[in-house]
Amino acid sequence: PRLESWPLESVASVSARDRAGLGSLEAFSETGRLACFRYTVARVGEAKALAEAFAAVRAGEAAAAGNRSQHEAPEAAEAEAPARLGVLLRLLRFARPHLEVLALGVALTLGTTAAGLVPPYVTWPLVDEILAPYQNQVQQAREATGVGEAQRHERLEQVREKGAAPFSRVPWYLSAMLGAALLAWALGWAQGWVLARLSERVSADLRNTTYAHLHKLSLEFFSAKRTGDLVSRISSDTDRICYFLSDTLMDFVTDLVMIAGVAAMLFYMDPVLALVTLCSFPLVAFLTFRTRRRLSRGFLRGSRAWAEMTSVLADTIPGIRVVKAFAQERREVQRFRAANARIVEVNDRVNRLWTFFWPMVALVNQFGLIIAWAFGAWRVFDQQITVGVLTAFLAYIGRFYARLESMTRMANSTQRAAASAQRIFEVLDRVPSVPEPARPVQPGRLRGQIELSGVSFRFGNRLVVDEVSLKVEPGEMIGLVGATGAGKSTL
Secondary structure, eight states, rough: OOOOOGGGGGEEEEEEEETTEEEEEEEEEESSEEEEEEEEEGHHHHHHHHHHHHHHHHHTTTOOOOOOOOOOOOOOOOOOOOOGGGGGGGGGGGGGGHHHHHHHHHHHHHHHHHTTTTTHHHHHHHIHHHHHHHHHHHHHHHHHSOOHHHHHHHHHHHHHHHHHHHHHHHHHHHHHHHHHHHHHHHHHHHHHHHHHHHHHHHHHHHHHHHHHHHHHHHHHHTTTHHHHHHIIIIIIIIIHHHHIIIIIIHHHHHHHHHHHEEEEEHHHOOOOHHHHGGHHHHHHHHHHHHHHHHHHHHHHHHHHHHHHHHHHHHHHHHTTTHHHTTTOOOHHHHHHHHHHHHHHHHHHHHHHHHHHHHHHHHHHHHHHHHHHHHHHHHHHTSSSHHHHHHHHHHHHHHHHHHHHHHHHTTTHHHHHHHHHHHHHHHHTOOOOSSSOOOOOOOOOOOOOOEEEEEEEEETTTEEEEEEEEEEETTOOOOOOOOOSSSSSSOO
């Protein structure tokens, strides 16, 4: 064979790469590639040792002495990182084709929230201008001293006549409440329909994109994943995301806007009382933040447990004839029970944390409501606010804490959706290990003869085919016989 050599100072770097059982050892200068050598999987260790030794020499270090193993150390298992809520923001790319529908949904959400803020505000003048003054006059007439029963009755009738004019406004206030309630219902129905329609299309696009991307991936990816796990990602995980988009996200946005609107109204009515009343909000936020990470990790484990059970079903049901032929029914039932028990175990851990979390939030909110009553009563006694203001304030604060409690209850489905989205994007972020060639070679007319000479192949670090030589003539039929895992399908 012809030998070539280059001065050491002219070689800038040496790299060794292998893909799908074929390795490339390349030498580069400052201006370009000097040479490229091909090698089989059996020479992976030696090629990498040469590249590392050259890098050490160029760095002024001594190459490590001793023989190097031809086999690489197995990779460490990937840590199971908790799903972050930020992964849900990546779903926005699937909503871009539907921006008009999304904008309509946002407008309907704002309208629903605005209509929901009207009834508590109307109670303010209803109490202060009509009910409270009339009640005071009635009480004075009943408690008047030195008058007879007939005179007391006459005074009460006079109070009734004087109160007829202010009470004529009550139907208008009640009509405003009823109109706001009907408007909120109509806008809420339209909002639900629009966002549900949007979520279905986003979920359909997500399923289509994920399924299409699976077909672009190399066989190496499918050899490392179980069929049931992939089926679970496209079916169960996308369905969970659809539920989150159509139900949880819609309620979350509505609650968030309502909380912001209620807070603005509270500070408009009495900033001091609003600050004291909302003192429990930071505590609820702290509890949510501390619980979110543990819930996320638990839901991710739950998704993997469901995928494992789906894999058992995917393995057993299509191959039920084989199971019965070898009398393995009891073994398969035990496998399913073990996978099902794993789901129960994981869900028990999540439920233990979740059932403690949201009652604690409800308790903190009750403390906030008691503080609002106590401080509000003191403000009325101190003549800083009226009873009408306190009544409207308590109506608003009740809605505030109800929405806040509703948002904390959504942490369950939100973390489940985040775990599902992470599993979906694990597929979408995967690139093929054997990409399609940019400029494929046109082989022309083929004879049909196949010849393998010293072929080796591996999956990861596992050598499957080792130095196989084979020649198949056109029209010839051969049979491959070997034990399970011997490499028949790979060949």
